[in-house]
Amino acid sequence: MARNNIVLGIAGSGGDGIITAGDLLMKAASHDGLFVFMMKSFGPQIRGGESSIRLRMSENPVATQGDKLDILVVLNWKDFPRFKLELLLEDDVVIVSDSADKFPEEDIPIEKSKMKNWYKIPMAEIAQESSGTTQSKNIVMLGIIAELFNLPKEALKEIIKIRFAKKSQEVIDSNINAINAGQNYIKNSFTKKDSLEFAYEKQTPKLVMEGNEAIAYGAMYAGLDFFAGYPITPSSEIMQWIGRFLPKYGGTIIQMEDEIASINAIIGASFAGKKSMTATSGPGISLMNEGLGLASITELPIVVINVQRGGPSTGLPTKTEQSDLMQAIWGSHGDSPKVVIAPSDVEDCFDSTVLAFYIAEKYQIPVIVLSDGFIGTRKESVDPTRFKDEHYGFKKTNQRLTPTKIELVDYKRFKYSIDGISPVSYPGIEGGEHQTAGIEHDEYGRPSSDVDVHRDMTIKRHAKFKAIKEEFNFDRFYGPDDAEIGIVAWGSTKGAVKEAVMKANASGIKVQAIIPQIIYPFLVKPFINFIKTKKNIMIVEMAYSGPFAKYLKGFIDFGKYGVKTFPYRIPGGAPFTVEEILNKIKEVAKEK
Amino acid sequence: MNKYTVKDYKSSAKPIWCPGCGDYGVLNSLYKAFEQLQIPPHKAAVISGIGCSGRLSGYMNTYGFNGVHGRVLPVATGVKMANLENTVIAVGGDGDGFSIGGGHIMHAARKNIDITYIVMDNGIYGLTKGQASPTTPLGIPTKTTYYGNVGTTFNPIRTLIAYKASFVARIFSANIKHSVDIIAQAIEHKGFSFINALSPCVTFRGKDQYDYFRNKSMIIPDDYDPTDEVKAFDYANNEDTLELGIIYKQNRPTYDEVLDTVRIKAKKEGVPSKLGLLHDFEV
Ligand SMILES: Cc1ncc(C[n+]2csc(CCOP(=O)(O)OP(=O)(O)O)c2C)c(N)n1
Ligand code: SF4
Numbered sequence: 092m093a094r095n096n097i098v099l100g101i102a103g104s105g106g107d108g109i110i111t112a113g114d115l116l117m118k119a120a121s122h123d124g125l126f127v128f129m130m131k132s133f134g135p136q137i138r139g140g141e142s143s144i145r146l147r148m149s150e151n152p153v154a155t156q157g158d159k160l161d162i163l164v165v166l167n168w169k170d171f172p173r174f175k176l177e178l179l180l181e182d183d184v185v186i187v188s189d190s191a192d193k194f195p196e197e198d199i200p201i202e203k204s205k206m207k208n209w210y211k212i213p214m215a216e217i218a219q220e221s222s223g224t225t226q227s228k229n230i231v232m233l234g235i236i237a238e239l240f241n242l243p244k245e246a247l248k249e250i251i252k253i254r255f256a257k258k259s260q261e262v263i264d265s266n267i268n269a270i271n272a273g274q275n276y277i278k279n280s281f282t283k284k285d286s287l288e289f290a291y292e293k294q295t296p297k298l299v300m301e302g303n304e305a306i307a308y309g310a311m312y313a314g315l316d317f318f319a320g321y322p323i324t325p326s327s328e329i330m331q332w333i334g335r336f337l338p339k340y341g342g343t344i345i346q347m348e349d350e351i352a353s354i355n356a357i358i359g360a361s362f363a364g365k366k367s368m369t370a371t372s373g374p375g376i377s378l379m380n381e382g383l384g385l386a387s388i389t390e391l392p393i394v395v396i397n398v399q400r401g402g403p404s405t406g407l408p409t410k411t412e413q414s415d416l417m418q419a420i421w422g423s424h425g426d427s428p429k430v431v432i433a434p435s436d437v438e439d440c441f442d443s444t445v446l447a448f449y450i451a452e453k454y455q456i457p458v459i460v461l462s463d464g465f466i467g468t469r470k471e472s473v474d475p476t477r478f479k480d481e482h483y484g485f486k487k488t489n490q491r492l493t494p495t496k497i498e499l500v501d502y503k504r505f506k507y508s509i510d511g512i513s514p515v516s517y518p519g520i521e522g523g524e525h526q527t528a529g530i531e532h533d534e535y536g537r538p539s540s541d542v543d544v545h546r547d548m549t550i551k552r553h554a555k556f557k558a559i560k561e562e563f564n565f566d567r568f569y570g571p572d573d574a575e576i577g578i579v580a581w582g583s584t585k586g587a588v589k590e591a592v593m594k595a596n597a598s599g600i601k602v603q604a605i606i607p608q609i610i611y612p613f614l615v616k617p618f619i620n621f622i623k624t625k626k627n628i629m630i631v632e633m634a635y636s637g638p639f640a641k642y643l644k645g646f647i648d649f650g651k652y653g654v655k656t657f658p659y660r661i662p663g664g665a666p667f668t669v670e671e672i673l674n675k676i677k678e679v680a681k682e683k
Numbered sequence: 684m685n686k687y688t689v690k691d692y693k694s695s696a697k698p699i700w701c702p703g704c705g706d707y708g709v710l711n712s713l714y715k716a717f718e719q720l721q722i723p724p725h726k727a728a729v730i731s732g733i734g735c736s737g738r739l740s741g742y743m744n745t746y747g748f749n750g751v752h753g754r755v756l757p758v759a760t761g762v763k764m765a766n767l768e769n770t771v772i773a774v775g776g777d778g779d780g781f782s783i784g785g786g787h788i789m790h791a792a793r794k795n796i797d798i799t800y801i802v803m804d805n806g807i808y809g810l811t812k813g814q815a816s817p818t819t820p821l822g823i824p825t826k827t828t829y830y831g832n833v834g835t836t837f838n839p840i841r842t843l844i845a846y847k848a849s850f851v852a853r854i855f856s857a858n859i860k861h862s863v864d865i866i867a868q869a870i871e872h873k874g875f876s877f878i879n880a881l882s883p884c885v886t887f888r889g890k891d892q893y894d895y896f897r898n899k900s901m902i903i904p905d906d907y908d909p910t911d912e913v914k915a916f917d918y919a920n921n922e923d924t925l926e927l928g929i930i931y932k933q934n935r936p937t938y939d940e941v942l943d944t945v946r947i948k949a950k951k952e953g954v955p956s957k958l959g960l961l962h963d964f965e966v
């Protein structure tokens with residue numbers, strides 16, 4: 092049967108070129124205008140270990156990686172077991188492997204019933220014959236599966252030309268040969284037994300981004316001047332991307348000696364009037380907590396990206412989790428207001444970062460963008476036309492509020508105001524000289540340990556929250572308003588929740604989900620409207636201790652609205668599947 | 684006629700240091716060095732750490748930033764790199780600089796960030812009332828070393844030369860005239876300049892610390908060549924004498940100068956518009 096939505100996985104050893112193959116196929120699909128969603132997974136080795144990719148291609152937008160594989164390609168069976176939980180298989184999965192691989196069949200952790208459609212194809216041999224080396228096995232494999240399942244064939248060859256444009260014509264030719272050899276084998280010497288076939292209409296080409304890149308681009312778009320950071324998985328790509336482009340615009344990027352130095356450097360740059368940002372993860376964000384408090388009390392705009400990974404401590408560097416929520420909101424000692432925004436997919440990484448700069452600069456407050464490894468490192472299609480020049484009016488907010496001539500006569504850097512915002516000067520502005528301090532201070536910035544000064548300043552710094560809550564009233568809803576079952580989720584769980592909600596509603600179970608973007612301050616109004624119509628609410632999060640549920644309960648008395656809550660919390664590692672959420676919805680639907 | 688005089692650099696806050704504290708001398712020297720160089724107050728930023736010494740930024744009528752303990756250099760790096768027109772002075776204590784913030788010095792030094800870093804070294808934690816610091820002499824009792832200080836005393840000059848700090852000097856807060864001259868030269872130096880300021884803590888090291896520094900220190904002779912690294916190490920290694928003056932000096936490109944070459948290189952490959960950057964995501 093022809094399908095316009097397909098999920099494919101490839102697993103093998105480091106030397107097999109899995110990642111390259113996955114990348115080429117993903118790009119070919121994007122070239123033909125398909126929507127793609129790609130995740131990579133690696134063993135613990137730094138280089139050369141086993142790896143896998145999972146690629147979903149569809150004519151329509153996709154929100155998740157797809158629960159189960161329609162096609163599994165294995166270049167080295169000995170490496171498959173490590174990925175068996177990440178690469179779950181459909182019952183009618185088609186398996187393609189190299190017939191030269193003599194790994195014992197009984198050691199393969201796949202149910203016999205799913206091995207009905209298994210093609211063993213002499214990939215290495217075809218590679219050797221067509222290009223004189225088995226190295227091109229991965230490219231031959233692309234030709235094979237493209238022909239077998241009608242994946243974007245011509246586009247593959249186009250992409251090879253683009254990808255190797257800087258290399259010799261021979262390199263291009265030998266890769267195209269390898270594709271052709273794979274295709275020819277299927278056409279001439281193979282009988283297909285399964286009926287799986289991909290079919291699609293070509294559309295205009297899509298862009299492909301990783302969440303980390305989308306954050307980096309968002310920052311540049313918002314007018315980033317200064318970046319300081321320290322490498323850490325899975326956030327390093329943000330610094331790396333910025334390092335390629337920021338210098339072109341005269342901006343500054345500095346690799347600091349650690350995360351403590353990084354956050355203090357961006358605070359310094361912000362004090363000097365520049366839009367500043369850092370990016371980190373896990374252990375790095377823990378080190379930044381003292382600095383976050385400093386930015387909070389000095390009321391300096393900074394944007395801090397936390398691409399969450401599994402914790403605690405070194406934890407799971409390459410895997411995702413949502414367990415830094417409480418630290419983001421309440422981290423750093425003292426009453427230290429900061430804003431927390433959570434992107435929910437790759438495009439939203441862009442939006443959230445632009446928004447983070449808007450809020451940081453306008454409200455003179457540190458903003459944490461709480462992304463995670465799942466969004467950060469996966470690749471998704473992005474429609475190029477969504478980027479408009481006037482996005483969030485960033486030009487308008489390019490400048491933070493600076494003092495007028497009159498205000499400079501008796502300049503009070505931390506002047507009390509209703510919304511907590513006071514005009515801020517920076518070195519270079521004559522008459523605006525002042526002290527900015529991490530120690531409690533009066534309106535002029537002079538140190539003070541008076542109880543009333545501390546009270547008034549604490550209130551001033553928190554007044555920004557009220558103003559932010561008044562300015563923003565945005566939340567994402569999926570599903571009908573009158574549903575009695577609700578789901579509250581945040582961040583990268585959105586994809587699975589959204590698809591599960593769509594499926595549940597299609598099957599007659601009415602569900603509505605709400606996925607906030609601004610996590611803190613908590614936007615109560617849209618939330619209250621949401622829960623008013625609900626009876627049972629699932630709270631979905633990838634953190635075993637359930638911080639999100641606890642956080643919500645701190646603001647909302649669910650019982651008062653007659654709502655029963657159903658926390659659904661799992662430790663991180665592998666993202667939620669749609670089926671997992673759907674099953675939970677069905678369970679909740681049975682509740683009265 | 685000078686446009687700016689010492690009073691233009693004084694803030695309205697009155698120092699709260701103990702009478703006789705060495706930090707007064709450093710502050711007065713800094714005022715005078717600023718006057719000598721005619722630095723516009725609004726184009727200067729004094730970044731300070733936490734400690735008695737960290738209070739100094741509050742007494743300057745320039746831009747001031749008093750951050751957290753040990754992080755003066757990263758903040759100062761950010762302030763300077765954000766706007767090269769600013770004169771950036773980092774100040775702090777021996778605990779702030781050599782203990783909690785010790786890891787930052789080598790990086791500011793090796794990167795040759797164009798700032799001046801003055802450590803007010805009293806060999807004690809003043810603000811927290813008398814605990815041992817990295818420069819507390821071996822054997823002397825402090826509040827946290829009841830039976831006598833155990834760790835070997837840190838030698839900042841030797842370490843800074845080894846770090847290739849491009850300007851390494853020592854001053855004694857009681858010798859204002861000499862200090863003004865050295866501070867002014869440090870500020871004018873292109874690159875990272877480090878000054879260890881012997882600055883007695885009369886309260887927790889006693890008034891004797893003045894005599895100790897006075898007896899042990901010696902102004903470097905005029906014919907000394909600070910670019911001679913071997914001689915500089917000789918001075919630094921001789922811990923019986925505390926030489927006052929510029930001990931080591933080297934001219935090499937600053938971080939911002941090198942970064943500018945990077946920017947030029949980057950621009951050569953084209954400067955896309957904001958939307959043009961999207962090209963990077965095309966397949
Ligand atoms: C992270 C952190 N740890 C400890 C302190 C407490 N503390 C404040 S100042 C100081 C030491 C001050 O000594 P020094 O840097 O030599 O400055 P001085 O007071 O002697 O000028 C300490 C330990 C702190 N403020 N922050
Ligand atoms: S305690 Fe020592 S360092 Fe602090 S102000 Fe008094 S004399 Fe100066």
Ligand SMILES: [Mg+2]
Pocket residue numbers: 734776777778803804805806807808809816
């Ligand atoms: Mg001290």
